Amino acid sequence: MxxxxxxxxxxxxxxxxxGPAAADSSPSPGASDDGKAPTRAGTSFRTATEIEQGQRATASGSAGDYLYWSFPADTGRRPTVRATVKLPGTHGPQAWQLDVYDGLRRRQACQYGAQTRTAAQGTGSVELACVLRTVRGWSEPWANDPLPGTYYVRLTVVDLGASDLGQPVSAEVRVDTKDIGGAAAVDGSLGKPLVPGIAVEAGDEDGSKAAVLSSFGSDDGWSSGWWSDRxxxxxxxxxxxxxxxxxxxxxxxxxxxxxxxxxxx
Structure with missing residues (x-):
C-alpha cells in the first residue's frame, strides 16, 4: 500500500x-497578416526589408535582380522559409534559387526543401523552400551553426536566357517557425544576438540621431540564456x-x- x-x-x-514543458515544445503561432505586410524587397544585405515570422511579404522586380528580406530567429526555433515567384506569360527555362544567411552573413545549409528549382518554358510560377537547422544558443567560433539573431533571405535567378533578362516578376516570401524546445538546448549562450546592420532612430531633443542596431535587437524578447525545459x-x-x-x-x-x-x- x-x-x-x-x-x-x-x-x-x-x-x-x-505539462508546461509539453506546452513549450508546441509550434508557436506566427504573426498574422494585418494588411501591413511589406510590399517591396531590398537589393542588398544592408537594405533588406524586415519581416516578422508568420508574415507574408511581397515584392515586384525584374529577372536578374537580387531580392533581400530579413527576419529574427531565436534559440530553440527551426525557421522555414518559403518563396513563390510568379513569372511572365512568355519566357524560357529559368532556374531560381533561395539562399538564407545568418547575422554574420554566413550561408546556412537547408535541412531539406527545394532550395533551387527550374521553371520550364511557359510555367506560371515556381515555388522554393528551405528548412533551416534549429537555432542554437551557443557554438564554437569555427562552427557554422545557426545562432540567434537576424537572418537574411536572398531570392534570385541563377540561370536564364538573355531574352528573359529584365522581364518583370513578382515574389512572395513567408517565414514560419517551430519551437523545438529543450531537445536543442546547449550549455552556453551568446551575450548578444547576432544583429548586424545600422538603423537610425529619432534622436535627442537637440535633433541629433543615434545609430543603433536593427530593430530586431530589442532588449527583451530573446530567450537565449541558461533556462530551457531540459x-x-x-x-x-x-x-x-x-x-x-x-x-x-x-x-x-x-x-x-x-x-x-x-x-x-
Whole structure:
C-alpha cells in the first residue's frame, strides 16, 4: 500500500511538471497578416526589408535582380522559409534559387526543401523552400551553426536566357517557425544576438540621431540564456531515481524483526 501511494505521487508530479514543458515544445503561432505586410524587397544585405515570422511579404522586380528580406530567429526555433515567384506569360527555362544567411552573413545549409528549382518554358510560377537547422544558443567560433539573431533571405535567378533578362516578376516570401524546445538546448549562450546592420532612430531633443542596431535587437524578447525545459526533465529524472531507490529499499529489506518474546519462567 505504501508503494502504491509513492508511485501515485510520483506520477502526479510527473504530469504536473511535464505539462508546461509539453506546452513549450508546441509550434508557436506566427504573426498574422494585418494588411501591413511589406510590399517591396531590398537589393542588398544592408537594405533588406524586415519581416516578422508568420508574415507574408511581397515584392515586384525584374529577372536578374537580387531580392533581400530579413527576419529574427531565436534559440530553440527551426525557421522555414518559403518563396513563390510568379513569372511572365512568355519566357524560357529559368532556374531560381533561395539562399538564407545568418547575422554574420554566413550561408546556412537547408535541412531539406527545394532550395533551387527550374521553371520550364511557359510555367506560371515556381515555388522554393528551405528548412533551416534549429537555432542554437551557443557554438564554437569555427562552427557554422545557426545562432540567434537576424537572418537574411536572398531570392534570385541563377540561370536564364538573355531574352528573359529584365522581364518583370513578382515574389512572395513567408517565414514560419517551430519551437523545438529543450531537445536543442546547449550549455552556453551568446551575450548578444547576432544583429548586424545600422538603423537610425529619432534622436535627442537637440535633433541629433543615434545609430543603433536593427530593430530586431530589442532588449527583451530573446530567450537565449541558461533556462530551457531540459531542466524540467532533469528534475523529473532525479525525482524518479530517488523514488525508485526508496521503492527498492522497501521491497528488499524483508519482513520486520519479530517482537521479543519474554522467556519462559
Amino acid at each position: 505504501r508503494i502504491t501511494r509513492v508511485l501515485g505521487a510520483a506520477l502526479l508530479a510527473l504530469g504536473l511538471a511535464a 531542466w524540467v526533465w532533469t528534475a523529473i529524472g532525479g525525482m524518479l531515481a530517488a523514488l525508485a531507490g526508496v521503492g527498492g529499499y522497501v521491497l528488499t529489506r524483508g519482513p520486520g524483526r519479530p517482537s521479543r518474546v519474554p522467556p519462559n519462567v
